[in-house]
Amino acid sequence: MAASDSLNNWGIITIAAVIVLVLPSIIMFSRADKFDVKGKTVLITGASEGMGKSVAIQLAQKGANIIIVSRNVGRLEEALAEIKASAANPSNQRFQYISADLSEPDGNARVIAEAIAWNKGQAPDIVWCIAGAAVPGLFIETSPEIMRRQMEVNFFSCNDMAHAILNEWLAPGSVGKGNTRHLVFTSSVAGLYTIAGYAPYSPSKAAIKSLSDTLAQEMLLYGDDVKIHTVFPGSISSPGLERENKTKPEITLLLEEADKNYTPDETAVAAISGLERGDYLVTVSFLGSLMRATAWGPSTKNNYFVDTAMTWLSSIVNIFVAIDLNSKVKAYGKKHGHPSTYPKKA
Numbered sequence: 001m002a003a004s005d006s007l008n009n010w011g012i013i014t015i016a017a018v019i020v021l022v023l024p025s026i027i028m029f030s031r032a033d034k035f036d037v038k039g040k041t042v043l044i045t046g047a048s049e050g051m052g053k054s055v056a057i058q059l060a061q062k063g064a065n066i067i068i069v070s071r072n073v074g075r076l077e078e079a080l081a082e083i084k085a086s087a088a089n090p091s092n093q094r095f096q097y098i099s100a101d102l103s104e105p106d107g108n109a110r111v112i113a114e115a116i117a118w119n120k121g122q123a124p125d126i127v128w129c130i131a132g133a134a135v136p137g138l139f140i141e142t143s144p145e146i147m148r149r150q151m152e153v154n155f156f157s158c159n160d161m162a163h164a165i166l167n168e169w170l171a172p173g174s175v176g177k178g179n180t181r182h183l184v185f186t187s188s189v190a191g192l193y194t195i196a197g198y199a200p201y202s203p204s205k206a207a208i209k210s211l212s213d214t215l216a217q218e219m220l221l222y223g224d225d226v227k228i229h230t231v232f233p234g235s236i237s238s239p240g241l242e243r244e245n246k247t248k249p250e251i252t253l254l255l256e257e258a259d260k261n262y263t264p265d266e267t268a269v270a271a272i273s274g275l276e277r278g279d280y281l282v283t284v285s286f287l288g289s290l291m292r293a294t295a296w297g298p299s300t301k302n303n304y305f306v307d308t309a310m311t312w313l314s315s316i317v318n319i320f321v322a323i324d325l326n327s328k329v330k331a332y333g334k335k336h337g338h339p340s341t342y343p344k345k346a
């Protein structure tokens with residue numbers, strides 16, 4: 001056998017080895033859980049009901065210690081009992097609730113201080129902001145107080161919580177130890193793609209994306225310990241949706257008809273699997289991904305090939321969707337006259 005033949009053989013063996021050994025590990029690696037909560041302490045706001053409670057239950061099932069935060073103590077106690085009952089390993093996992101109004105500037109810092117005291121002096125490893133509310137209404141009929149309050153409940157609850165926890169995670173002695181932390185915000189598809197009737201609400205959710213993008217880049221100054229993510233749920237059949245629908249203008253209900261309601265559990269499953277894939281901006285449905293595709297802007301993509309292709313697709317689809325939505329609004333206005341004459345819902 002000539003020397004070049006044996007070289008060829010070795011070449012083939014090497015290529016075969018690469019395919020057999022390396023490829024599966026690349027696939028395994030890319031499939032690795034990027035949001036492993038087992039044994040971690042996770043603080044979740046707005047977890048006494050709706051999506052937040054479902055997230056808390058599912059992360060308890062995956063072995064996390066859980067701290068839930070909201071205002072109403074009775075509902076916190078009931079939710080905590082359900083969350084505890086879902087623990088993967090009840091003897092090792094710990095559970096706590098903290099009552100706070102997170103729309104208040106001091107509420108978030110106090111929550112983090114209490115969480116650290118309870119967690120044996122350690123900051124929680126993961127903070128997921130889910131507290132929020134929607135007060136839909138036509139713009140000129142909504143009071144400036146409601147608009148400011150929407151900003152406080154949705155945007156500032158995220159902003160102030162980020163401020164409190166990042167001051168812990170990013171302290172000089174705390175970074176560079178290979179200890180990955182996650183800060184997750186919860187926005188809405190209405191923060192990406194808004195419709196008539198959401199003027200008091202959508203801006204507070206869109207501002208979360210801007211904060212998220214800014215922080216994601218700023219975190220690079222500190223190494224790569226802290227990961228930022230934002231979840232954009234579509235409509236969730238939650239107690240919150242029932243409340244907001246009591247005042248929601250009919251035209252808003254009509255326009256959002258295309259967005260299917262998912263249960264809090266379904267929303268939580270999809271959001272968590274997005275985080276496990278390592279996504280930065282997480283959606284929970286295909287329609288949500290289309291809305292995200294119209295709104296990426298300069299945000300870091302989850303997958304440059306897929307997300308860029310979706311951007312192209314959405315720019316074509318949206319030509320027709322925008323015509324349809326605008327013509328629905330015009331037709332509604334024509335049929336029902338000046339909005340001041342509409343029957344009051346609440």
Ligand SMILES: NC(=O)C1=CN([C@@H]2O[C@H](COP(=O)(O)OP(=O)(O)OC[C@H]3O[C@@H](n4cnc5c(N)ncnc54)[C@H](OP(=O)(O)O)[C@@H]3O)[C@@H](O)[C@H]2O)C=CC1
Binds near residue numbers: 047102134234
């Ligand atoms: N429902 C929907 O269709 C959609 C909702 N979203 C967003 O997803 C998140 C979850 O929604 P959903 O499941 O409907 O939530 P719910 O309205 O059912 O529950 C909201 C939770 O947040 C808490 N909360 C509200 N205000 C405050 C506050 N000021 N301080 C502390 N906690 C507060 C509530 O408890 P308490 O009142 O006791 O404080 C409760 O635990 C929210 O951020 C919402 O804006 C996004 C897209 C669609």
Ligand SMILES: CCCCCCCCCCCCCCCC(=O)[C@@H](N)CO
Binds near residue numbers: 189193234256258
């Ligand atoms: C190419 C793009 C196509 C997109 C078509 C979309 C049609 C409009 C859907 C708007 C849905 C808004 C749901 C908001 C839910 C929410 O956040 C509130 N329930 C507040 O709690």
